[in-house]
Amino acid sequence: MASPIVPSTGLGSGLEISKIVQALVTSDTSAKQAQIKRQTNNNSAMISGIGSLRSALTAFQDAMKKLNDPKAPSFNAxxxxxxxxxxxxxxxxxxxxxxxxxxxxxxxATSSKVASQQFAGGASSAISAGEMTISQGGKSYKLKIDSGASLQSVRDKINKEMSENGISANIINEAGGSRLVFASTNTGAGSDISVGGIPELTIDGTVQMSGSGGGFITALAQxxxxxxxxxxxxxxxxxxxxxxxxxxxxxxxxxxxxxxxxxxxxxxxxxxDNDGLKKNIQSFVDAYNTLQKAVTSLTTVTKDASGTMVLGQLTNDPTTRSLLGDMRGVLSQAGASGSLSSLSQLGINTMKDGTLEFNSTKFTTAMDKKMLGGQVQNLFTGDGGVFERMNKAIDPYNSIDGSLASRKANLDKVAKNLSNQQAALDRRTDSLTESLTRKYVAFDTALGKMKAQASQINSIFEALNAQQKNS
Known part of the structure; x- marks a missing residue:
């Protein structure tokens, strides 16, 4: 509710009503306002910190996934x-x-390419209605050809319905007429295409075309x-x-x-492939260090320009500490069996700030003398390897229903509650401002009337005194 508009200085009292009301309202609401502001800032910082942490964890997991892509395997010895x-x-x-x-x-290995008979009318040549059968490699496919079809419409139908089977068609215009040419992405002997069902498009893919007739164009598939x-x-x-x-x-x-x-x-x-292994290991180390630096920035206490201590968004956060502990446990834990069981054997060591250092000299020595190449892939990407154990350590925190998602949901509830508290305080501020303003305006009005009455009385007495002097 909006407060009434009044002059800043009372006409009757001369008091600065708006300043008095503002001071009284502030005195009544400032403690609660400071509390809401402090809690809101802390809650917003925590929400932002958890969002940043989840983004960093996801980026790290994506990097491991890329290094463990079965279509482009890394860590090949x-x-x-x-x-x-x-x-x-x-x-x-x-x-x-x-x-x-x-x-x-x-x-x-080659694929089949066959052509129909010649059509003097070109792409617009009429084609009989019926059911076309396209055969290849022991498989047959049926296509319904409607009445009024042309060579071009048949071509379009084949490309629309047969592309998923690796068969396509096109029209080739040569001297004497046009042909419907079938091609295939399937290779190997016995993959020759044959066509039946439509008389003028019948093709024996095992016979070479001759004259205006159809058949395979150059050679059988091989x-x-x-x-x-x-x-x-x-x-x-x-x-x-x-x-x-x-x-x-x-x-x-x-x-x-x-x-x-x-x-x-x-x-x-x-x-x-020592160079390839070194590159992939360095990629893992870089991805981990990027995550570690992101976490450090969220948890480190810093100083602002005036020297005041500024807490990180997740400073002293127990969930973050637990996460880091679980991840560091993976790095120090013995993994694969055999002569290669730890990252330190490859020159990977944890520094004081939590980041990893990759000693390429130690790596090269280990690879040349101990011949560990065949075991590196298993150490990282095998069953129970670093990637699998690292994901198992991270997932309870970063999965859709993990602890970080739960904390975010709870913090969102707190943010909504604080927003409701602020709205309630705003309503109280408006109500109190209006109430006090009305009271002071009433007081100012009453005081103005009293002054006016006093002035009238003084005027009466002054008039009486003047009459007495003149009589």
Missing amino acids: YTGTSGNESVVKVKSDGSAVPGNYDIIVNKL DAELSVDGLKITSASNTVDKAISGMSLELTGVSAKSGDGSSASTRLTIAQ
Whole structure:
């Protein structure tokens, strides 16, 4: 409720009514106002601190997840190198072993490409209604062709309904007419496409097209053919995962022929990848240190420009202390079995400020002398490894229903309660201001009337005295 508007100085009393009312209201409400402000500031700082802590924890977990991505595994002990990536590329995983291999690629795996008969009318040529059957690799797919269809509308229907099966179509315009050409992303012998059901679009994918008739365009689909150290291998795909244990080969071209007609081999080398391991370990250390520095900034007591002590948003917070203790426990805990069981063996040590130091010299010495490369991946990403144990330590705090989320919910309730208290205090302030203002205005009005009456009485007496002097 708004307070009445009154002059700052009473007309009857000469008192500064607004200042008097403000002083009385402040005296009555200042203690409660200070309490609400203090509690609100503390609560807001805690909410902000917990939000910052959760963001830092999530960023750290995301960094570990990236380093533990099964599609791009980190901490591989060995790396593969190809002597000619225009013929073959190589990737290794944790089960690879050092060695050299000579690869000859005789054929690449190819896919089927077939064409229909020629249509003199081009893309607008009419196509009979019916049920089209597209067959490939022992599988058949049915497509309903409605009346009034054209070569182009059939093409569009195929692309819409068959893309998920790796089959597409397009129209090629050549001398003499247009053809509907089918292509596939599936490779390997026996993956040739055949089409039936619609007379003018019937294609035998095992017969080469001739004249205006349909069939395969250049060649039948074929398997890749290669040899590894003279051992012959065939593959329906140009990605060969099982030819060499722990390695994935990507065939990119056919081996060149030498002067005597023999094929030139490409040397694949699998060697311990110290540089790659060092890079990934440093990434983990950097991610952990970023988290540790964020927590330190939230818990450290600092001084402002005037030298006053300023508490961090989470200074002395028991949940944060407990979290840090659990995480540091993971770093010091023995993990994987075998000769590599702790981070310190790789040159990773905890500093006084809680951050990690990575001694690359100690790491290189351990890798060269103790040959720990094959165990590094297991230490970090294996069952019971650092990443798994670290996530188990963090999840009770940072999960959707973790302790930090619960604290945030409770702090939000406190914030709402404080907001309600402030609203109630504002209402009391307005009410008290209005009440006191009315009282002082009434007092000022009464005093003004008394002064007016006193002035009248004085005037009467002055008039009587004047009459007596004149008589």
